[in-house]
Amino acid sequence: MNDGFLWISEQEIVSLLDLEEGIEALEKGLLAEAAGEAQNMVKTHVAWEGATLHAIGATFAREGFAGTKTWAHTAGGATPLLILFDSGNGALRAVLEAFALGQMRTAAASAVATRWMAVENANELALLGAGKQAMAQAAAIMAVRPIRRVRLFGRHPERRAQLAARLSKELRVEVTEADSVAEAVRGAPIITAVTRAAEPILFSEMVSSGAHINAVGAIVPEKAEVAAAVLERCGQIVADSVPAAQKLSRELREYGQSDPGRWDRVQPLAQLVSARRPRPAGADLTLFKSLGTGISDLSLGIELYRRALRLGVGQRLPHPHKAAPRWGAAKSLSTPGD
Numbered sequence: 001m002n003d004g005f006l007w008i009s010e011q012e013i014v015s016l017l018d019l020e021e022g023i024e025a026l027e028k029g030l031l032a033e034a035a036g037e038a039q040n041m042v043k044t045h046v047a048w049e050g051a052t053l054h055a056i057g058a059t060f061a062r063e064g065f066a067g068t069k070t071w072a073h074t075a076g077g078a079t080p081l082l083i084l085f086d087s088g089n090g091a092l093r094a095v096l097e098a099f100a101l102g103q104m105r106t107a108a109a110s111a112v113a114t115r116w117m118a119v120e121n122a123n124e125l126a127l128l129g130a131g132k133q134a135m136a137q138a139a140a141i142m143a144v145r146p147i148r149r150v151r152l153f154g155r156h157p158e159r160r161a162q163l164a165a166r167l168s169k170e171l172r173v174e175v176t177e178a179d180s181v182a183e184a185v186r187g188a189p190i191i192t193a194v195t196r197a198a199e200p201i202l203f204s205e206m207v208s209s210g211a212h213i214n215a216v217g218a219i220v221p222e223k224a225e226v227a228a229a230v231l232e233r234c235g236q237i238v239a240d241s242v243p244a245a246q247k248l249s250r251e252l253r254e255y256g257q258s259d260p261g262r263w264d265r266v267q268p269l270a271q272l273v274s275a276r277r278p279r280p281a282g283a284d285l286t287l288f289k290s291l292g293t294g295i296s297d298l299s300l301g302i303e304l305y306r307r308a309l310r311l312g313v314g315q316r317l318p319h320p321h322k323a324a325p326r327w328g329a330a331k332s333l334s335t336p337g338d
Helices: 010-016 019-034 099-117 134-144 157-171 181-185 228-232 242-248 250-257 260-265 269-275 294-311
Strands: 005-008 039-048 051-060 065-073 081-086 092-097 124-128 149-153 174-177 190-193 212-215 234-239 266-268 285-289 315-317
Touching: 005 010, 005 294, 010 092, 010 099, 010 294, 019 099, 019 134, 019 269, 019 294, 039 242, 039 294, 051 294, 065 294, 081 294, 092 099, 092 294, 099 134, 099 212, 099 234, 099 269, 099 285, 099 294, 124 134, 124 181, 134 157, 134 190, 149 157, 149 181, 157 174, 228 234, 228 250, 228 285, 234 242, 234 269, 242 250, 242 266, 250 260, 260 266, 266 269
Parallel strands: 005 092, 124 149, 124 190, 149 174, 190 212, 212 285, 234 266, 234 285
Antiparallel strands: 005 315, 039 051, 051 065, 065 081, 081 092
């Protein structure tokens, strides 16, 4: 292998892997997690003045990788980076610009959960939220279910109309704009919430029996999308990381507060995939809580890195230690009186 590490740009990532391939890469990574061949680093974050700094990571030691993704989410934007290391010697293998990668792995997680938890013939999707994640979420659900219509709700009518036009044109699906959450979800067999809601917007009386819910938007304890009564109706609850949910999901923390034994009902996504069992018969509702995990990022990141090597994609840069100063040979950096 050539010396140095690869820097893989957003544009290169989009060219290397499509969404359906991302879904398959994630399922492969989840099977490795279920087999004990991959481990998550529990997500951590710190908040300041309306912004948050995040870090997640994972190891795939059998594959030869360890890595972390970090980003600062601010009102002005974010610049996520995924860093891949050699798990044997700690060498830097690659840095991947991770905005598109993050959208893909988040959408892929919803697709994997929907594949195993939604009714087989579900053909309508209620999509709550018209932000940056919404398009990928819709495409992901369409990859695993025969969706013929998307019901779209967003708080801002202009942004909602723009997304509706994009969905219709790019995904070739019928799109109906809804003026409220209740209107969007009425009778819908699949509901995906990917909003910035600080308080619940999805309530039990809105949701029809038989629905599957992907709760994607609330990833810090200060946020919530789904009311507690919705969770109480669920015959199956799955989280991409149960430890992360216990730490960061206000919805599930409030659900388990009255009875800690309820956490025993929350199943890891990796276990769901490994079991290969479809939706429980007679389940009123099912729910997937998405928080983002290192395993999901590395599942896609490792595949992207290998494709980049094979195709000669990415910019090769020298390892940082090659330019490290030789402190022992250097003159003193300070002088008396400094």
